[in-house]
Amino acid sequence: MSAQVKTVAVIDIGKTNTKLALVNLLRGEEVAVETAPNCVLQGPPWPHFDTGAQWAFLSAAMGRLATAHRIDAIAVTTHGACAAFLAADGTLAAPVMDYEFTGPEKTRADYDRIRPPFAETGSPALPMGLNLGAQLHHALTADPGLAARTAHVVTWPQYWGFRLTGHVACDLSSLGCHTDLWNPAQGRWSSLPAALGLAGKMAPPRRPDEVLGTLSPALQAEWGVGPVPVAVGIHDSNASLLPHLRGRAAPFAVVSTGTWVICMAIGGKPVTLDPTRDTLINVDARGLPVPSARFMGGREHDLIRAGSTAPGTPSDAAAVLEQGVMLLPAVVSESGPFAGRSHRWTAAPQGEGETAVALGHYLALMTSECLGLIGADGPILVEGPFSANPWFLAMLASACGRDVIPSRARTGTALGAALLFSPAAPTTAPDTVTRPDPRLAAHARVWRQAVAA
Known part of the structure; x- marks a missing residue:
């Protein structure tokens, strides 16, 4: 770590919320966090993210942060499956498409004729706009003048980096996030950018930990921040992975939770990935395949809870086991290891507390299924909101038969993004470990039998 970089302001653009966190690298913790909900505008020309509202929140929050704290550097982390078309004057050549827009399905047949195979990209065919290449193809098809208006295409972290610095790039971890645009085994573009007519317009690929540029003079003056460096930026699940890559020996697995639950195996058992079950090859901060x-665990959680915040009690947990209350997949049927299925309860939970417990079990069992598909081995590290869910942690340890270690960070991605400015692992307190429980392991076996049936 540079002697000058002690605190990093992290812009974290999730699917549900936009966050600004200040991370103290010396202590390895967030010292300030602000969040705001994201809004999807329905169009025209397609459902898109409200970049104006996101920027207004970030700009105001950055000014408040700079008034109260020292800022030495800025890093950006965002969700995947997102990119921006930039015009020559730096404005958006088109609105930034929401990856849940179903429009790309209408042009899917034409897209599939140019889409590279899984063996080339490690990217499964996904619905809606979850393959970034499908989004780009649909946008170029729906708006015939878009290609001519576009000077650069940048992945989502680098859109914000461009607004901070004026420099363009794509980062390797975002390109490796089921985009169809990248060949992770060879570390180069796939055949798709050329097929889309974008080979000369895709911004250059760079490692997330490189410096993209310096905060622009206009923003320095507006926010009261000095000429600080801005990192290239990183995909959010890979930000969650980075602290563990720096500080832990393989094998281990990282489960990054939020709107999506992303499971990543480091040094696991050799397996053949099945693209029909939503497995894929990610690319980590080093540019290596994972x-x-x-x-979509966070979305499933919110759909089942329907606004309830009842936490569940030990008596609720006992009742769930005694009555065999189980939720079977899938609540969100468009993706995940059981895509195409409709969820059902084996027995109806009695009250919101039992629902909370059984839902935590379900999310853990789905996570366990994902971990098995990718050959994960060793301890399981849980980042994000589910790291505070005791029912999730207990069932995950029991279903996998391995220790589960929850993160204590308030925002699971912020520390990893800040570590783009540090070559060292963070200093952390001793792990709190959740270990397998035989009663829950038996419950998991019954769940798996029900799912198989």
Whole structure:
């Protein structure tokens, strides 16, 4: 770590919320966090992210942060499956498409004729706009003048980096996030950018930990921040992975939770990935391939809870086991290891507390399934909101038969993004470990039998 970089302001653009966190690298913790909900505008020309509202929140929050704290550097982390078309004057050549827009399905047949195979990209065919290449193809098809208006295409972290510095790039971890655009085995573009007519317009690929540029003079003056460096930026699940790559010996697995639950295996058992079960090859901050699997766990959680905040009690947990209350997949049927299935309860939970417990079990069992598909081995490290869910942690340890270690960070991605400015592992307190419980392991076996049936 540079002697000058002690605190990093991290812009974290999730699917559900936009966050600004200040990370103290010396202590390895966040010292300030602000969040705001994201909004998707329905169009025209397609559902898109409200970049104006996101920037207004970030700009105001950055000014408040700079008033109260020293800022030595800025890093950006975002969700995947997102990119921006930039015009020559730096404005958006088109709105930034929401990856849940179903429009790309209408042009899917044409896209599939140019889409590279899984063996080339490690990227499974996904619905909606979850393959970034499908988004780009649909946008170029729906707006015939877009290609001519576009000077650069940048991945999502680098859109914000461009607004901070004026420099363009794509980062390797975002390109390796089921985009169809990258060949992770060879570390180069796939055949798709050329097929889309974008070979000369894709911004250059760079490592997330390189410096993209310096904060622009206009923003320095507006926010009261000095000429600080801005990192290239990183995909959020890979930000969660980075502290563990720096500080832990393989094998281990990282489960990054949020709107998506992303499971990543480091040094695991050799397996053949099955793209029909939402497995894929991610690319980590070093540019190396990482077997991964995922499902929309945070969205499933919110759909089942329907606004309830009842935490569940030990008596609720006992009742769930005694009555065999189980939720079977899938709550969100468009993705994940059981795509195409409709969820059902084996027995109806009695009250919100039992629902909370059984839902925590379900999310853990889905996570366990993902970990098995990618050959994960060793301890399981949980980042993000589910790291505070005791029912999730207990069932995950029991279903996998391995120790589970929850993160204590308030935002699971912020520390990893800040570590783009540090070559060292963070200093952390001793791990709190959740270990397998035989009663829950038996419950997991019954769940798996029900799913197989």
